[in-house]
Structure formats: structure tokens, C-alpha cells
Amino acid sequence: MKKLKINRRKFITNTVKSAGALTLLGGGIPVVAGKSAQKKSYTIQDVINLVLKEGNLSVLKETVDTIKTGNPETLVTGIVTTMFPTISVIKEAIRLNANFIIAHEPSFYNHSDRSDWVKNNTVLNEKKLLLEKHKIAIWRFHDYCHALKPDAVSYGFAKKANWLPYFKTGEVLLTIPKTTLQELVAHLKSSLEISHVRVIGDLKQSCERIALLPGAWGGQLQVSTAESEMPDVLIVGESPEWETVEYIRDARILGRKIALIVLGHAVSEEPGMEWFTDWFQPKISDIKITHIASNDPFTWI
Amino acid sequence: MKKLKINRRKFITNTVKSAGALTLLGGGIPVVAGKSAQKKSYTIQDVINLVLKEGNLSVLKETVDTIKTGNPETLVTGIVTTMFPTISVIKEAIRLNANFIIAHEPSFYNHSDRSDWVKNNTVLNEKKLLLEKHKIAIWRFHDYCHALKPDAVSYGFAKKANWLPYFKTGEVLLTIPKTTLQELVAHLKSSLEISHVRVIGDLKQSCERIALLPGAWGGQLQVSTAESEMPDVLIVGESPEWETVEYIRDARILGRKIALIVLGHAVSEEPGMEWFTDWFQPKISDIKITHIASNDPFTWI
Numbered sequence: 001m002k003k004l005k006i007n008r009r010k011f012i013t014n015t016v017k018s019a020g021a022l023t024l025l026g027g028g029i030p031v032v033a034g035k036s037a038q039k040k041s042y043t044i045q046d047v048i049n050l051v052l053k054e055g056n057l058s059v060l061k062e063t064v065d066t067i068k069t070g071n072p073e074t075l076v077t078g079i080v081t082t083m084f085p086t087i088s089v090i091k092e093a094i095r096l097n098a099n100f101i102i103a104h105e106p107s108f109y110n111h112s113d114r115s116d117w118v119k120n121n122t123v124l125n126e127k128k129l130l131l132e133k134h135k136i137a138i139w140r141f142h143d144y145c146h147a148l149k150p151d152a153v154s155y156g157f158a159k160k161a162n163w164l165p166y167f168k169t170g171e172v173l174l175t176i177p178k179t180t181l182q183e184l185v186a187h188l189k190s191s192l193e194i195s196h197v198r199v200i201g202d203l204k205q206s207c208e209r210i211a212l213l214p215g216a217w218g219g220q221l222q223v224s225t226a227e228s229e230m231p232d233v234l235i236v237g238e239s240p241e242w243e244t245v246e247y248i249r250d251a252r253i254l255g256r257k258i259a260l261i262v263l264g265h266a267v268s269e270e271p272g273m274e275w276f277t278d279w280f281q282p283k284i285s286d287i288k289i290t291h292i293a294s295n296d297p298f299t300w301i
Numbered sequence: 302m303k304k305l306k307i308n309r310r311k312f313i314t315n316t317v318k319s320a321g322a323l324t325l326l327g328g329g330i331p332v333v334a335g336k337s338a339q340k341k342s343y344t345i346q347d348v349i350n351l352v353l354k355e356g357n358l359s360v361l362k363e364t365v366d367t368i369k370t371g372n373p374e375t376l377v378t379g380i381v382t383t384m385f386p387t388i389s390v391i392k393e394a395i396r397l398n399a400n401f402i403i404a405h406e407p408s409f410y411n412h413s414d415r416s417d418w419v420k421n422n423t424v425l426n427e428k429k430l431l432l433e434k435h436k437i438a439i440w441r442f443h444d445y446c447h448a449l450k451p452d453a454v455s456y457g458f459a460k461k462a463n464w465l466p467y468f469k470t471g472e473v474l475l476t477i478p479k480t481t482l483q484e485l486v487a488h489l490k491s492s493l494e495i496s497h498v499r500v501i502g503d504l505k506q507s508c509e510r511i512a513l514l515p516g517a518w519g520g521q522l523q524v525s526t527a528e529s530e531m532p533d534v535l536i537v538g539e540s541p542e543w544e545t546v547e548y549i550r551d552a553r554i555l556g557r558k559i560a561l562i563v564l565g566h567a568v569s570e571e572p573g574m575e576w577f578t579d580w581f582q583p584k585i586s587d588i589k590i591t592h593i594a595s596n597d598p599f600t601w602i
Contacts, residue, residue, distance in 0.1 A: 084543070084547050084550075086547065086550055086551055086554065087550075087551045087554035087555055088554055091554075105543050105547075106543055106547075109520065109524060109543070109544050109545070109547055109548045109551075110520065110521070110543075110544060111543070117521060117524075118521060118524045118525045118528055119525075120528065121524065121528055122528060123528075123548055123551055123552045123555060123557065124548075126555050127551060127555070185602050189602075196601065196602065197601075197602055198599040198600070198601055198602075199599060199600045199601075199602055200598055200599060200600065201600075203600070216541070216542070216543065219410065219411065220411070220418060220419060223410060223418075223419045223422065224419045224420075227419060227421065227422055227423060227424075237542075238541070238542050240517070240539070241517070241538075241539050241565070241566035241567065241598070242385070242406050242407055242410070242411075242412070242517070242566060243410050243411060244410070245598050245599075246385050246387065246406075246407075246410055246598070247410045247424055247425075248598075249385075249387055249388075249598045250387055250388045250410075250424055250428060251424045253387065253388035253389055253392075254388055254424060254427050254428070256424065262599070264542070265542035265543060266542065297501055297542070297546050297547070297549075297550045298499040298500060298501060298546075298563070299499070299500045299501065299502075299504070300497065300498075300499055300500075300601070301486050301490075301497065301498055301499075301500055
């Protein structure tokens, strides 16, 4: 099945190349192999509907998961999945002739993607122009992504960290074989390909009960989880420093056995979008999906 | 004058020691040297009033700068200033027999210091018990601190970084002698005694126009400042990663000459509380003020 899929794609690429149709592709006109090859075409909206259908997801009335740019009726030439639809990711999508980006996080630097969040935002305006010029559609896949059962981000994280035997759908707590905080950090850095993390805790402390909260749950949910689950370590993407960070610092000085690992937002949730890609590709085999990691934005000095 | 102050304090300490009155001191009963030494006593409220009077500060109707624990009528035995009133800082205040902590940031892990922000927060409850047991008062000094002219945090930062010649009251932009981003980072780490920072930018880029936003201004103000001031580099304490961080990353890929330095919340504003201490001590020479840095909470791995 997989082989057939690859062959189909190769055939189409060759056809397009020989027809000199790359300009058309860049303009967002889809490649449809014709009825003879039985290649199905999808609009942006068709793809979204398929995600919801295959994921058994009910339509949310209030959600940030809206189409940020592009036309829902446009035919899809290829899909890119990512955490943040950065300019780099958009340029790579253009290069790949993929006119649809499914991104977990905002496109325009604020949760609701309001264009007027900062007035006359020249960077946002230039980003929009780039997207319009290349007719790139972006759909945010955040609330639905977390509504999947299991939550795609937690599951993808657990899978990449080789923790699936300890993962339970709907639970943030994983009981892993006992390890030290230092070994745990090394394992996360290695398995998730993360260069640097920030930690609060005694590196010699044993860790068994892991509260897994990738992304930015906010201090209130992070601290609530620390209180209710009593984990040995809380693993988060990011956290307001005056909230969870100070809570953990105080808890430790009071003698609690709890540590905090701050992985970084993008790298902590990227495994979720990777896993979503693997999950969705077989359900839409006529469209190529490429996962592009948006990566750690920082240089650590 | 300074010598006299030290001698007075030494005299009181010796008297107390010989009277075996340390328990009383721990209980928050103030040391008053008596009318013969003309040592003035202050209640918590007196100290707050003096800060407002000396700072020419109008009383704010809506502010987070409230007394978080303790009684405004309690006589002050000593003052500790800090960024975060961590358990470590509280323990050190107890050791110093200082029953009043003036802290820039929250005591209870949320901006408005609500006790029910997380229900049955056992860490918060234990912190409160410790404060009550030792009759330690905490006053948050945040909104008033930033309302001083100049803003104590920005001024203290500029002073510690040896940037006072370039600092203008009420302006976030400083034009410093041209340097590279790499040299700038090294200078900040060395002058502010910071071990690690996170950076977005080309380390060889020249920096002259510095937007100085210590603490957590939030993405909207950080991005607005980047747009309006067009700095070469934005220096912040912390920032939501999906807001300012992604804005800067995109801006750079679009060719803008802008960098971001994320110092960490506590270490970025601590120089402000240090400077406030130096400013306030001569105005209340009968009470010792000790600045205790709350420090970077993280181990960087």
C-alpha cells in the first residue's frame, strides 16, 4: 500500500515536470491525475472535514481552529504540518508545492490571530502578503488536535519518548521505570532531539511519576496538576515564570519531592504534529503530507 | 552618617542578644532604641506611606500593590527587598530579624495573589503558615515601582549595565555605542551577573538601538515596541513563546535587523529592586534594609 502511494506520487511529479507546469503549481492549481488514475482531489475544506470525520471530532462552536489565510474552496496541491507556520516553514511549503499548512499554533503572534492585536504590524502584513502571493492556506489545528482521543500531542510525545507502554488516554500522569532527574533530562533531550532545557530540581532525585503537559497550559492548570497528581516531575513546554516556576521553587524548599522540566514550547509539541501526520497520511493517500519541524527558535548562550 | 547607622544597629543587636530576646524578635516585636537614641519606629503602613511620599506617588485605586500578609499596624524590625518573596528569601528575612518584605512580584504564584487561584494549594497554604508563624508582612511593590520617575526597574537595570549616560526617563530606547550582539550578550551576562540567556539573532549583527523591557511586559507591548521603536535588539525578562518570540523569528527571516535577548524574569528586574533599596535606605535610616536577590530559578542543561 505504501509502495503504491509512492509510485503514484512519483508518476504525477514526472508528468508535471514534463509538462513544464511548475508555475501553475506555484499558483496553487492542483495536480489531478485524472479519473484514469482514480486520484482524488480535495479542497481545503474537504481536508478539514476529513480530519474531523476520521478523528470522530464534533464541530466546535468556539475555537481558534479557523482558516487563517486562503480560500476553503481551493484545491489542495500538498499539505505541510508544523507547530508554528513560520516564514521558513511557509517558504519550504512553497518550495514543496504544498499550498495548505496545518499548524498547531498561531500564525500571527497572538492566540486568536487578530491582525489588529498590534496596529500596523509590518511583519504580520508582510507575512500575509507572502501567503496571498503564493495562495497558501493555513488552518490552525489546536483545539481539535487536543480533542482527539488520545490527545495527539500527548500521544505523539509519549510515542517519541518511547513511553507508550506507560501512557493512558486522558491521563496526564505516566508512571515510568524509576530513573534519576538527570537521566530523565538526558533521555528527553536525546529522544525528542532537544538541545537545551531548563530544570528546577535535584538532578539526583528519583523520578517515576511524570506529569506530561507539553505546550503552554498556563500556570493555573500546571499548578493544579502538580497539586492533584503529586508527580515527581512536571514536564512542560513553557510556563509564566511568576506562576509555575515560583510554585515549584517554593515547593522544593518546603521539602516536596517535585521537579520541573521546561522543554520549550515548539519542541515540546512538535512530536504531536509528527504523529498527526503519520495518522492522517494513510487517510488521504492522494495528497502528500510533509511534516516540517518549526524547531527551537533560540540560541542558548 | 553611615557609620553612625551601623553602630546603632550593632548596639541594638548586642542589647538584644544579652537580653536573650531573640524569640521576641522572631515574633515580630520591634526593636526600638528608645527616645534617648532618637530612633524612630515605623509601622508597615508608615513605611509604605513613606515610599509613596518620597517617590511622589499618587495612591492607585486599582493596583496589585497590596499588603499580602501581616498587619499594617505592626512595627517594622527590618526590611528585606527582593523580586520574588520565595521561601528562601522569607527564611533569610527571619534570620535577619526583618519582619517586612517588599517584593516586586507575587507571593502566591498569580498576579493578583488570589489564594483560590488553585484550590487547596498545599504549597501556598504552607507558605502562609510560615509567614503567619513569624509574623512576616509582605507588600507588593510593582505598579508603584514602575510608576516612579524614572521607573526604578529600567533605571536600576541601566545603572547596573553602566548605561546611565544613554538612559532617558520615560523612554524604552537607549542608543548605546555600537557593539555586536555577541558582545552585548557578554556585557549583560557579566554586568548583571546572569549565567545563561536565550537569544534570537545573528551574533555578528551590530547593536546600537536597544529597547529595554525587563520583566514580563507581555507579547502585545513587546511587539508594539519592536514595531514603533525599530530597535536593533529587544531585551526582555520573559515572553510568551507564541507571541514575541515567533514575531522576532519571522521578522528576521523577512530580513529585518532585529534581535531578541531573553534574560529571565527575576534576574532582569532584580537590579530595579537593588536600586530601590539604595534609593530608599537613606530616607529611613533607622530601619535596616537588606536586598536579597531571588536569583535565576533554573538549572540550565
